[in-house]
Amino acid sequence: MTCTGCALLCEDIDVHDGEVRHACRIGAAHILNRQQIDPMVNHEVVSIDDAIRRAAALLADAERPMFLGFGNSVTETQAAGVRLAEKIGAGIDTCSTHTGLIDDIVHSWVRTCTLPEVRDYADVILFWGADPMNTHPRLLSGYAYYPRGKNRQHGWEEDRTAIAIDVRRSHTASICKGVYEIVPGRNIEFMDALMLALRNKVPKTVYDSKQILKLASTLKKAEFGVIFAGPGLVESVPRGAIIRLMDKLNEFSDFRILPLYSPYNLRSIAAVKPAATVTTTTTDTATDTTAAREHQGDCTPTSKPTLASLREADCLLCVGFDLVSSLPQAHDIDASIIVIDPNKTLTAVCADVVIPCAAGGVDLAGTAVRMDGVEIDLPCIMETGQAGAGIWAGTPARMSDASIMKRLLEAV
Numbered sequence: 427m428t429c430t431g432c433a434l435l436c437e438d439i440d441v442h443d444g445e446v447r448h449a450c451r452i453g454a455a456h457i458l459n460r461q462q463i464d465p466m467v468n469h470e471v472v473s474i475d476d477a478i479r480r481a482a483a484l485l486a487d488a489e490r491p492m493f494l495g496f497g498n499s500v501t502e503t504q505a506a507g508v509r510l511a512e513k514i515g516a517g518i519d520t521c522s523t524h525t526g527l528i529d530d531i532v533h534s535w536v537r538t539c540t541l542p543e544v545r546d547y548a549d550v551i552l553f554w555g556a557d558p559m560n561t562h563p564r565l566l567s568g569y570a571y572y573p574r575g576k577n578r579q580h581g582w583e584e585d586r587t588a589i590a591i592d593v594r595r596s597h598t599a600s601i602c603k604g605v606y607e608i609v610p611g612r613n614i615e616f617m618d619a620l621m622l623a624l625r626n627k628v629p630k631t632v633y634d635s636k637q638i639l640k641l642a643s644t645l646k647k648a649e650f651g652v653i654f655a656g657p658g659l660v661e662s663v664p665r666g667a668i669i670r671l672m673d674k675l676n677e678f679s680d681f682r683i684l685p686l687y688s689p690y691n692l693r694s695i696a697a698v699k700p701a702a703t704v705t706t707t708t709t710d711t712a713t714d715t716t717a718a719r720e721h722q723g724d725c726t727p728t729s730k731p732t733l734a735s736l737r738e739a740d741c742l743l744c745v746g747f748d749l750v751s752s753l754p755q756a757h758d759i760d761a762s763i764i765v766i767d768p769n770k771t772l773t774a775v776c777a778d779v780v781i782p783c784a785a786g787g788v789d790l791a792g793t794a795v796r797m798d799g800v801e802i803d804l805p806c807i808m809e810t811g812q813a814g815a816g817i818w819a820g821t822p823a824r825m826s827d828a829s830i831m832k833r834l835l836e837a838v
């Protein structure tokens with residue numbers, strides 16, 4: 427069975443008599459989560475048919491509908507959601523700052539690799555703005571650091587160098603040989619200094635020049651380097667700067683990048699809906715402009731939804747995305763809010779319509795795309811309401827979000 431607790435999509439999960447085996451604490455909590463919601467319209471419990479009918483009416487009447495999320499939905503639901511969006515002229519925002527980097531990877535503007543390739547070949551691993559020990563707990567043991575691989579037979583003590591670059595000393599930094607603390611808001615200066623050091627120039631910077639030169643030297647010597655790009659990197663550095671850094675690193679060694687985000691199927695929807703709100707700006711940095719490719723431009727990262735952007739919509743459909751948790755001020759927004767989610771969320775509490783659905787990989791089978799682009803089957807761990815199912819006994823069966831989308835599609 428496959429865990430959909432994060433984008434690592436671990437496939438060795440067992441569930442017996444209510445006990446989840448092999449999953450990390452995040453995965454076990456995700457699989458066992460029973461905070462289900464009831465179908466609701468205007469904060470009153472209704473039948474699921476009434477909730478779907480009301481949602482369809484709101485969407486049909488909307489002049490500027492906007493869909494948010496879909497990163498926590500199976501691919502089949504995403505496809506139905508895109509069809510619905512096209513039919514009613516809605517925009518889709520994945521609400522993830524990783525969308526831009528995924529777009530660059532899908533278009534081969536930066537080099538990437540698969541997780542098994544990281545395990546087999548990676549000797550230098552950078553965790554930049556990422557703390558996988560707390561967000562993807564099995565990444566280090568499964569692929570990125572501890573396991574022996576085809577060309578990495580001597581284990582992490584000899585074969586791998588892990589480096590953490592972050593604004594704070596994360597838990598992941600505790601296993602890293604190199605730790606670089608970023609001054610908050612000055613990620614781009616660190617990247618500029620690193621680019622200069624890679625060109626054998628001594629950077630004049632707020633950071634320790636010697637340390638930056640040492641880092642550049644380590645990166646240049648890498649046989650197969652991998653950057654795990656967390657939110658701390660993609661939220662604070664323009665896309666163009668990441669592309670230029672990757673270009674420069676690949677002049678000396680073989681360097682790949684993998685985005686590290688949590689929504690388990692973000693890669694699939696991001697490939698369908700590439701960065702929708704990318705604005706073109708000119709970043710005047712000291713990075714290697716000669717290596718910049720024209721068609722990539724210098725783009726600001728796709729931002730999380732802002733109140734201003736949300737206020738332009740008159741109907742928001744949140745699919746597996748907790749808007750109010752990301753942006754608390756959104757709770758009193760004028761737009762109607764429809765929530766489709768397996769579990770109770772802050773957004774569900776203040777939504778106009780709530781439609782509960784089955785959770786992908788838990789009580790709903792489907793497919794998803796892992797963070798490295800590999801398509802993974804998601805068998806159903808257990809049917810809801812299954813007699814004698816232990817943790818699920820007595821729980822009413824839930825409708826799949828793909829079925830809900832299709833019914834909305836027919837109704838609008």
Ligand code: SF4
Nearest residue numbers: 429431432436450453
């Ligand atoms: S690392 Fe992610 S996919 Fe693997 S068990 Fe933990 S939460 Fe689930």
